[in-house]
Amino acid sequence: MAEQKTLADLTAMVDGTLEGDPTVIVCGVNDLSNAEQGEISFLANIKQAETLQQTKASAVVAPIKCPSFDIPMIRVRDPYLAFAIIHNFFLADSFKAKGIHKSAVVGDDCHISEEVTIGANAVIGDRVAIGCEVTIGPGVVIEDDVTIGNSTCLHANVTIAKECRIGNKVIIHSGTVVGSDGYGFATDQKGKHIKRPQVGIVQIDDDVEIGANCAIDRATFGKTWIKQGTKIDNLVQVAHNVEVGQGSLLVAQVGISGSTVLGNGVVVGGQSGVAGHIKIGDRAMVAGMSGVHNNVDPGTVVAGIPAFPHRKWLRACAVIPKLPEIAKEVRALMKKVNENE
Amino acid sequence: MAEQKTLADLTAMVDGTLEGDPTVIVCGVNDLSNAEQGEISFLANIKQAETLQQTKASAVVAPIKCPSFDIPMIRVRDPYLAFAIIHNFFLADSFKAKGIHKSAVVGDDCHISEEVTIGANAVIGDRVAIGCEVTIGPGVVIEDDVTIGNSTCLHANVTIAKECRIGNKVIIHSGTVVGSDGYGFATDQKGKHIKRPQVGIVQIDDDVEIGANCAIDRATFGKTWIKQGTKIDNLVQVAHNVEVGQGSLLVAQVGISGSTVLGNGVVVGGQSGVAGHIKIGDRAMVAGMSGVHNNVDPGTVVAGIPAFPHRKWLRACAVIPKLPEIAKEVRALMKKVNENE
């Protein structure tokens, strides 16, 4: 909090080019409209460069081609990224372990680092392993035989069901459930749905972040697997035996059906659904509110319900409002052509 | 509960016209099929007036033009509204403070009114302010530096993250998370997603109601803001820095993307999605299951994915099932016209 840096230091931190006094002191970050003196801000888009005239910020991170204003400027290729790096630097705080709150309930045979903060009324089952610098929020429930790596944070009221494995530097937001039963039933001849036991686990790898009130189901057998660096937004559903590759993004309210495999760097837009037992290739993108029924090739972009290539979809969408008119024209043409015969 | 009113009183309460004995005593409300003697019920639609012949209710709130039946009738312009007013009157109960349950955990330096009910195993952080006549359900977690106004009710297992501000007469249903981190990342050249710290808050104004298992993200900077009298249904996602105006309605499973601004009196139908950084004008309506990518003018109604004017959408939808036939006709026309050349 009391961290201070000169503009020269910050410029070096983000590999930028400084325009202005390198000895200016910065002690915090903010957006352009809220920034006060002593804070650094950022401009993502040159088109909004005019707003630099009003800001009270002491300096700004800006695109390389940004015109100059009467404010010190760190020019970088990606101001959004550079600003995130600077912001994280100012927030970086050495972890302060507060220990296990006296109202928390901890089971038998656990291996819990001394360097943890476990909140009030948290409940931890038997044989749970928790690494160092871990924060467990109030009301969190961790069932038996779960393992949690180092520097992970589970926010208030998260539930981790039995045997699931959470890696290092994972963040899980409030209300999210990891390891609920997959939705698997076999239906007998009378229409009765027999529950298929769900005896697999969920494995969440390092650097994954999962939003609030998500549901990540355990596998029927084996594991549901969220790989390193993937970021999941709020209210997302990940079904049993799904694999999500590294560095993928699942935006809010997405649903991924059972046994589907997403590659690395995949982006699924908000409220989209992906059918079960298919593959989405590396770096493929699914536009928001789309429904994917078939495999998607690496690097391609799809949209629509059911989904097809995004460019074709954009063109098709442009026609849809005109359909009544087109239908009318076709009727008129039919009539004319038939009359001419 | 033991409240009693004459039909004369109730008629005055809703500014209606009474047909029948003004001295009849009413002591409760119910729907037509479940009502018992002594209860008042309501008829929303004249088409169902026949059902008045079977009800055991002692009186009914009905539309002005409803035919007469052998039951006392309070005629009003909006029976639905009048009945809600009467129902609320009968339920109105003076708040009974039960205090702080002995299993609840309360942090340091809090300002909590004596007139509160705080449920079992609730967890309240440091420096939290809670007004009078507030109900905090069991298992609720309120993090540090939160403020909560008067007469607000947080149902069981709600989470309010640090620093958020909840107004007066707010109702938040179970499982909802207010103040989870916004979904913001800057991606470096290697495809690694760097978390953008989310240091803003959520502000919920007076008379807002939020359903169960919603997620309202905190702002990156500044605030995510739900304004007075807005009502949000279950499982709704509100992203960082969104503003929702006064008296708006977000139906179940809606998602509003980051930095979008909704005006006053906006209605967003169930499961619809609204893209980020756009504006939805006052009293605009978005039909259910629509995807809004662009600004929507005040007072207009849109539908579809992507959304366009609702009337055009209705006509376009009527054509879609006929597309295979139209395509066939166009092929036939092409053939004929080409043959004729």
Next chain:
Amino acid sequence: MAEQKTLADLTAMVDGTLEGDPTVIVCGVNDLSNAEQGEISFLANIKQAETLQQTKASAVVAPIKCPSFDIPMIRVRDPYLAFAIIHNFFLADSFKAKGIHKSAVVGDDCHISEEVTIGANAVIGDRVAIGCEVTIGPGVVIEDDVTIGNSTCLHANVTIAKECRIGNKVIIHSGTVVGSDGYGFATDQKGKHIKRPQVGIVQIDDDVEIGANCAIDRATFGKTWIKQGTKIDNLVQVAHNVEVGQGSLLVAQVGISGSTVLGNGVVVGGQSGVAGHIKIGDRAMVAGMSGVHNNVDPGTVVAGIPAFPHRKWLRACAVIPKLPEIAKEVRALMKKVNENE
């Protein structure tokens, strides 16, 4: 766990035909790729019969017409169903009551069987009735006047609001809220939304399973009703006064609007929405991501937004990507035909 069966026993259990040594001992189940010696696995699809050459399983449940391999085989008409039956047999475990955890809070005048397991920090209100062999997970909140039948399991952090009735052998996964207020408001002439009190209940019948982070709203009057044997996936919204018949399936992220009635054996695909006040007939199916605005006849299959018969929808979807081309052709035809006149 230490349960053992011969192949002869298992074959009889599922009414199959054994090919191989009936004395082989099986002590567990697994999928083909993870199975070890001593475990039985299953093959759902003859097309993947080749995979039987690699498995280490000691036996396999397979379709009647599956070619023979060097592995004992129980042939059945529905391997998926037979395997579920065998798997449930191996998991079946006599209920071990652990009693009420000392950190749980139980209200007054409750009737709780001695044969229960109530987890740490669970909160149970006044006048709650809980049957035998019931498991209540940690952090669960059960409000006043709730009744829960026998052999039911509420996973961690579930909330059951006041007066709701949960049957026998019900499973509810973590984070789900049963009995939140329905979304009902009457809007006055100034645009203010007056809350309609929601004084009904939710009734969940026997053998129902509900996934994680769902919201099942209480009725305005009367009850919201989920009937016997229905299975609901994660993040599903069921509004006030909805009735879901017996043995229906609601896949993840589905939303059912108020007062709608679903028959028996209805299937609603993932992320679909059903409008309010309509009827979906017995054994009707709604494809995923569809929006149903009108009644659906028993036994029919619908798709699309708004939904229409699934077969027509499939054909219409095939045309949509070609719309730009068709529009172009129609323009060309118009031009030609007009020129010819």
